[in-house]
Amino acid sequence: MLGNLNGWHLLILLVVILLLFGAAKLPALAKSMGQSARVFKGEMKAMKDDDKTTESSTATNAADTGASDATTPATTRSTDSAPDQKS
Template identity: 45%
Template sequence: MFGKLGWPEIILILVVVVILFGAKRLPDTARALGRSLRILKSETKAMKEDGAAEAPASTQSAQPAAEAPPRTISAAPGDVSARPVGEPDHNRR
């Protein structure tokens, strides 16, 4: 009963979305949703890479680590808001 959406149900959902948000706000909402999904995807990829990089390092003997440069979070393509991790951004309000 709930496992399959047909064309009438999809059209009804789209009509309700257009009524709720209005036709003028839909492109902006879709862009914001796409941007959020890209950021989420890049963050999960970075977390997986960090986890894979840390696994072999934890099996090695405990040696003092050299001072590493500050890590930055790379933004999604087209977003230029990359900034160092752990440093507060006092210019933003």
């Protein structure tokens, strides 16, 4: 779909975007998009680090307890309770 765009198409697209948002708002828009991308990358890195930490601690716990399987069953708590009824 985008493979058929050439230089003129991109130039026209840029002019349309400039007309829609205005020249004054484009730098602020680019700055906010850059900050959002930076936050997203940081959160993704934190999630990967958290996964690595969880995997290593799970493997360590399994080795300490002598378990042959490194996975631990999750405990769940039932949250199904009747709502309070006032008379």
